[in-house]
Amino acid sequence: xxTKGIKRAVSFFKDSSKLLNEKxxxxxxxxxxxxxxxxxxxxxNGSKIICKEGYHAQLHSRTGASGQREALDPKGKKxxxxxxxxxxxxxxxxxxYVRNTLKEDERFFILEDVHAKSRYKVPTKDIVRCFWPSxxxxxxxxxxxAIDEKFLIADWKSKRVDKYWxxxxxxxxxxxxxxxxxxxxxxxxxxEDKRSKEAIHYMIKGYQQQDRRAGRSWGEGEYxxxxxxxxxxxxxxxxxxxxxxxxxxxxxxxxxxATVDRLHSAPAHTKQNFHxxxxxxxxxAKSNSLVV
Numbered sequence: 290x291x292t293k294g295i296k297r298a299v300s301f302f303k304d305s306s307k308l309l310n311e312k313x314x315x316x317x318x319x320x321x322x323x324x325x326x327x328x329x330x331x332x333x334n335g336s337k338i339i340c341k342e343g344y345h346a347q348l349h350s351r352t353g354a355s356g357q358r359e360a361l362d363p364k365g366k367k368x369x370x371x372x373x374x375x376x377x378x379x380x381x382x383x384x385x386y387v388r389n390t391l392k393e394d395e396r397f398f399i400l401e402d403v404h405a406k407s408r409y410k411v412p413t414k415d416i417v418r419c420f421w422p423s424x425x426x427x428x429x430x431x432x433x434x435a436i437d438e439k440f441l442i443a444d445w446k447s448k449r450v451d452k453y454w455x456x457x458x459x460x461x462x463x464x465x466x467x468x469x470x471x472x473x474x475x476x477x478x479x480x481e482d483k484r485s486k487e488a489i490h491y492m493i494k495g496y497q498q499q500d501r502r503a504g505r506s507w508g509e510g511e512y513x514x515x516x517x518x519x520x521x522x523x524x525x526x527x528x529x530x531x532x533x534x535x536x537x538x539x540x541x542x543x544x545x546x547a548t549v550d551r552l553h554s555a556p557a558h559t560k561q562n563f564h565x566x567x568x569x570x571x572x573x574a575k576s577n578s579l580v581v
Contacts, residue, residue, distance in 0.1 A: 294439050295469060298425035299458050301444035305475040309425040309443060324395050328417045336388040337423035338400070340380045344419045346409035347377050349399055380409065385423050428458045429535065437463040443471040451526045454535070488538040489515045496549065496558040505557035513549065513558050521566045522547065529568035531575075536568045548572045 300306045307328070314330030323333040332338070380386070386400040389408060398411045411420075425443070442458050444450060462468055493513060500507070518538070529536050529545065536547035545568035552564045554576070567575070 295441045296424070296438045297436050298441035298443060298471075299428045299461065300425060300442075300475070301428065301447055301450050301454060302475070303427055305443050306421075306425040306427055308475050309441075310422040313424045314422055324413070326413070326417050328422075330422050332388055332398070332416070334388055334390055337385050338388065338416070338420045339385050339423050339426060340382055340419065341421045342419055343382055344380045344411070344415070345377045346380055346400070346411050349408040349410040378409070383426075386420075428454060428461075436461045437467075439467045439469065441469045441471055443475055445470055446474055449527055451528075453526070453528075453533075484539045485519075485537075486515065489518050492518070492538060492549075493558075500557040505555075507557045507559050511559045511561065513560055513563050517560060517563060518547075518549065518566065521563070525566055529571055530565040531567055531571040534568055536566065545569060550575070 298306075298309055300309065311329040314332070314336075323331055325331045380400075384402075386409075387403055388398055389401040390397070390399045396413055398413055398416055399408050400411055401408045425441075440462055442455075445455060445458070459465070459468060493515065497512065522536075522538070527535055527537070529547075530550070534545050536545050538547045547566050548569050549558055550564045550567045550572055551558060551562045553562055556562045
């Protein structure tokens with residue numbers, strides 16, 4: 290499972306995480322209780338996978354005497370939740386589970402929460418959609434976790450990576466002599482640039498449609514152009530001006546969507562009315578506050 294003793298990795302791009310996971314997990318030799326899924330990875334008993342979205346799974350069994358796990362009550366206070374076999378519980382996002390299938394049945398995975406001493410039954414078809422192999426994940430998804438083993442950082446040479454991302458990546462470690470940097474690029478930057486240009490082009494087309502529907506007008510040469518958005522993103526280091534989170538114009542499930550923030554809400558998306566780039570959440574919150 291490991292390469293030269295390196296047991297964990299992080300990347301900037303989700304595609305890079307996927308590629309590293311495929312390379313590592315594809316080397317697993319098929320055996321008893323192993324199964325190869327559509328993501329190209331072979332899973333076996335003991336495989337560690339991460340829940341990448343809120344998933345509700347049926348409790349299969351309890352191995353702990355207490356049969357409890359930590360949960361939040363309606364007011365957000367931490368409480369101990371009594372686990373009942375057969376009931377459905379939400380699995381934790383970015384939490385690591387261990388495959389512990391008790392018999393050969395390719396229809397289901399039995400995932401064990403080693404801390405709560407409980408096992409959950411998950412249909413195999415949901416594994417690729419809702420879970421992620423634990424070898425490599427994006428830094429964004431790894432925030433809050435500490436890693437005390439040999440650790441690889443990918444995509445650090447990308448021009449989209451800044452010092453804040455690199456600091457976040459390195460700060461996952463408990464020992465700095467455990468960090469290794471991948472010397473090759475896993476991402477085609479030229480292809481990424483092409484995708485970004487196309488995404489910005491369609492973003493502007495979308496804003497023009499919005500402005501026309503709202504009855505907003507603009508003169509020739511006054512509307513924002515691709516270069517205006519590109520320069521703003523570059524000046525902001527690819528981050529939202531308000532919250533500081535990484536943003537992207539390309540459709541991405543990891544980073545927040547970049548949007549144009551206007552100085553005034555009444556006029557169109559013109560160069561004169563262009564303020565900065567915000568993530569979609571901050572822009573929506575700002576719009577709602579103006580309405581109120």
